[in-house]
Amino acid sequence: MRILLLLIALLSGPALSQGIDSNHAQNNFMLHCQGCHKADGSGLPGSVPSMKNFVSKFLSVPEGREFLIRVPGSANSSLSDKDLAELLNWMLMELSTEGLPDDFTLYTEVEVRQERARVLVDVAAFRATLVAQMKLP
Numbered sequence: 001m002r003i004l005l006l007l008i009a010l011l012s013g014p015a016l017s018q019g020i021d022s023n024h025a026q027n028n029f030m031l032h033c034q035g036c037h038k039a040d041g042s043g044l045p046g047s048v049p050s051m052k053n054f055v056s057k058f059l060s061v062p063e064g065r066e067f068l069i070r071v072p073g074s075a076n077s078s079l080s081d082k083d084l085a086e087l088l089n090w091m092l093m094e095l096s097t098e099g100l101p102d103d104f105t106l107y108t109e110v111e112v113r114q115e116r117a118r119v120l121v122d123v124a125a126f127r128a129t130l131v132a133q134m135k136l137p
Protein backbone atom coordinates (compact mmCIF):
# COMPACT_ATOMS: atom_id res chain seq x y z
CA MET A 1 0.00 0.00 0.00
CA ARG A 2 2.77 2.41 0.95
CA ILE A 3 4.63 1.63 -2.22
CA LEU A 4 1.50 2.27 -4.22
CA LEU A 5 1.02 5.67 -2.55
CA LEU A 6 4.65 6.54 -3.19
CA LEU A 7 4.25 5.61 -6.83
CA ILE A 8 1.17 7.77 -7.15
CA ALA A 9 3.00 10.69 -5.53
CA LEU A 10 5.96 10.26 -7.85
CA LEU A 11 3.82 10.03 -10.93
CA SER A 12 1.45 12.88 -10.17
CA GLY A 13 3.95 15.21 -8.48
CA PRO A 14 5.97 16.45 -11.43
CA ALA A 15 2.95 16.84 -13.68
CA LEU A 16 1.06 18.94 -11.14
CA SER A 17 3.98 21.07 -10.07
CA GLN A 18 5.19 21.90 -13.56
CA GLY A 19 6.86 25.29 -13.61
CA ILE A 20 6.55 25.79 -9.86
CA ASP A 21 9.54 26.18 -7.61
CA SER A 22 7.96 25.24 -4.28
CA ASN A 23 10.76 26.69 -2.16
CA HIS A 24 10.58 29.98 -4.00
CA ALA A 25 6.80 30.11 -3.72
CA GLN A 26 6.84 29.18 -0.05
CA ASN A 27 9.43 31.87 0.69
CA ASN A 28 7.25 34.44 -1.00
CA PHE A 29 4.25 33.23 0.98
CA MET A 30 6.26 33.63 4.20
CA LEU A 31 7.39 37.12 3.27
CA HIS A 32 4.19 38.52 1.78
CA CYS A 33 1.19 36.57 3.04
CA GLN A 34 1.93 34.56 6.13
CA GLY A 35 1.62 37.56 8.48
CA CYS A 36 -2.13 37.47 7.98
CA HIS A 37 -2.78 34.01 6.56
CA LYS A 38 -0.43 32.03 8.87
CA ALA A 39 2.08 29.46 7.64
CA ASP A 40 -0.57 26.75 7.32
CA GLY A 41 -3.17 29.03 5.75
CA SER A 42 -5.45 28.88 8.77
CA GLY A 43 -5.76 32.69 8.93
CA LEU A 44 -7.06 34.69 11.86
CA PRO A 45 -10.53 33.65 13.00
CA GLY A 46 -12.94 36.54 12.56
CA SER A 47 -10.69 38.64 10.30
CA VAL A 48 -8.69 36.53 7.83
CA PRO A 49 -10.53 33.54 6.31
CA SER A 50 -8.86 30.14 6.38
CA MET A 51 -7.40 28.97 3.08
CA LYS A 52 -7.11 25.37 4.18
CA ASN A 53 -9.06 23.15 1.82
CA PHE A 54 -11.29 26.11 1.11
CA VAL A 55 -9.57 28.51 -1.24
CA SER A 56 -9.71 25.96 -4.10
CA LYS A 57 -13.52 26.04 -3.96
CA PHE A 58 -13.45 29.48 -5.57
CA LEU A 59 -12.25 27.78 -8.75
CA SER A 60 -15.65 26.15 -9.18
CA VAL A 61 -17.75 29.31 -9.21
CA PRO A 62 -17.93 31.95 -11.96
CA GLU A 63 -15.33 34.70 -11.46
CA GLY A 64 -13.84 32.81 -8.53
CA ARG A 65 -10.64 31.97 -10.34
CA GLU A 66 -10.08 35.65 -11.08
CA PHE A 67 -11.02 36.59 -7.51
CA LEU A 68 -7.95 34.80 -6.16
CA ILE A 69 -5.81 37.18 -8.24
CA ARG A 70 -7.91 40.31 -7.70
CA VAL A 71 -8.30 40.03 -3.92
CA PRO A 72 -6.20 42.87 -2.40
CA GLY A 73 -3.73 40.57 -0.58
CA SER A 74 -2.75 39.10 -3.95
CA ALA A 75 -3.24 42.02 -6.35
CA ASN A 76 -1.61 44.69 -4.19
CA SER A 77 1.38 42.63 -3.13
CA SER A 78 4.77 43.70 -4.44
CA LEU A 79 5.21 40.33 -6.15
CA SER A 80 5.76 40.26 -9.91
CA ASP A 81 2.99 38.77 -12.05
CA LYS A 82 5.14 35.69 -12.60
CA ASP A 83 5.86 35.22 -8.89
CA LEU A 84 2.21 35.77 -7.97
CA ALA A 85 1.10 33.15 -10.51
CA GLU A 86 3.59 30.70 -9.05
CA LEU A 87 2.53 31.53 -5.51
CA LEU A 88 -1.18 31.05 -6.23
CA ASN A 89 -0.48 27.70 -7.89
CA TRP A 90 1.62 26.62 -4.92
CA MET A 91 -1.02 27.88 -2.46
CA LEU A 92 -3.78 25.83 -4.10
CA MET A 93 -1.74 22.65 -4.34
CA GLU A 94 -0.14 22.94 -0.93
CA LEU A 95 -2.92 24.34 1.25
CA SER A 96 -6.12 23.43 -0.52
CA THR A 97 -5.89 20.20 -2.49
CA GLU A 98 -9.34 19.19 -1.31
CA GLY A 99 -11.86 20.69 -3.69
CA LEU A 100 -9.28 21.41 -6.37
CA PRO A 101 -11.15 20.71 -9.63
CA ASP A 102 -9.77 17.84 -11.71
CA ASP A 103 -9.49 20.16 -14.68
CA PHE A 104 -7.55 22.85 -12.78
CA THR A 105 -5.04 24.57 -15.03
CA LEU A 106 -2.15 26.53 -13.61
CA TYR A 107 -2.30 30.31 -13.34
CA THR A 108 -0.02 32.02 -15.82
CA GLU A 109 1.89 35.28 -15.72
CA VAL A 110 -0.29 36.72 -18.51
CA GLU A 111 -3.52 35.82 -16.73
CA VAL A 112 -2.27 37.41 -13.51
CA ARG A 113 -1.25 40.60 -15.33
CA GLN A 114 -4.72 40.96 -16.90
CA GLU A 115 -6.82 40.19 -13.83
CA ARG A 116 -4.68 42.08 -11.38
CA ALA A 117 -5.40 45.30 -13.24
CA ARG A 118 -9.16 44.91 -12.64
CA VAL A 119 -9.51 46.55 -9.23
CA LEU A 120 -12.09 44.98 -6.92
CA VAL A 121 -14.20 47.70 -5.36
CA ASP A 122 -16.30 46.01 -2.70
CA VAL A 123 -14.22 42.99 -1.76
CA ALA A 124 -16.44 41.73 1.06
CA ALA A 125 -19.64 41.86 -0.99
CA PHE A 126 -18.01 40.27 -4.02
CA ARG A 127 -16.54 37.51 -1.88
CA ALA A 128 -19.91 36.88 -0.25
CA THR A 129 -21.63 36.38 -3.61
CA LEU A 130 -18.95 33.87 -4.61
CA VAL A 131 -19.13 31.94 -1.34
CA ALA A 132 -22.92 31.81 -1.63
CA GLN A 133 -22.55 29.94 -4.93
CA MET A 134 -20.22 27.31 -3.53
CA LYS A 135 -21.43 23.81 -2.83
CA LEU A 136 -20.40 23.55 0.78
CA PRO A 137 -20.66 20.22 2.55
Ligand code: HEC
Pocket residue numbers: 029032033034035036037047048049050055067068069071072073074077079087088123124127
Ligand atom coordinates in the same frame (compact mmCIF):
# COMPACT_ATOMS: atom_id res chain seq x y z
C1 HEC B 1 -2.95 42.42 5.78
C2 HEC B 1 -3.43 41.05 5.83
C3 HEC B 1 -3.28 40.20 4.57
C4 HEC B 1 -2.14 39.95 3.84
C5 HEC B 1 -0.73 40.46 4.08
C6 HEC B 1 -2.55 39.06 2.77
N1 HEC B 1 -3.89 38.79 2.86
FE1 HEC B 1 -4.94 37.56 1.65
N2 HEC B 1 -6.66 38.02 2.63
C7 HEC B 1 -6.74 38.85 3.71
C8 HEC B 1 -8.15 39.04 4.06
C9 HEC B 1 -8.69 39.89 5.19
C10 HEC B 1 -8.88 38.29 3.13
C11 HEC B 1 -10.43 38.19 2.98
C12 HEC B 1 -10.86 39.03 1.80
C13 HEC B 1 -10.57 40.48 2.02
O1 HEC B 1 -11.22 41.11 2.87
O2 HEC B 1 -9.62 40.97 1.38
C14 HEC B 1 -7.92 37.64 2.27
C15 HEC B 1 -8.26 36.80 1.24
C16 HEC B 1 -7.36 36.21 0.37
C17 HEC B 1 -7.71 35.29 -0.68
C18 HEC B 1 -9.11 34.81 -1.01
C19 HEC B 1 -9.54 33.74 -0.03
C20 HEC B 1 -10.83 34.04 0.65
O3 HEC B 1 -11.38 33.14 1.28
O4 HEC B 1 -11.31 35.18 0.58
C21 HEC B 1 -6.56 34.95 -1.32
C22 HEC B 1 -6.39 34.02 -2.49
C23 HEC B 1 -5.50 35.68 -0.67
N3 HEC B 1 -6.03 36.42 0.36
C24 HEC B 1 -4.20 35.61 -1.07
C25 HEC B 1 -3.18 36.33 -0.47
C26 HEC B 1 -1.82 36.24 -0.92
C27 HEC B 1 -1.33 35.39 -2.08
C28 HEC B 1 -1.10 37.08 -0.11
C29 HEC B 1 0.37 37.38 -0.18
C30 HEC B 1 0.91 37.75 -1.48
C31 HEC B 1 -2.03 37.67 0.84
N4 HEC B 1 -3.28 37.19 0.59
C32 HEC B 1 -1.69 38.58 1.81
C33 HEC B 1 -5.69 39.43 4.38
C34 HEC B 1 -4.37 39.46 3.94
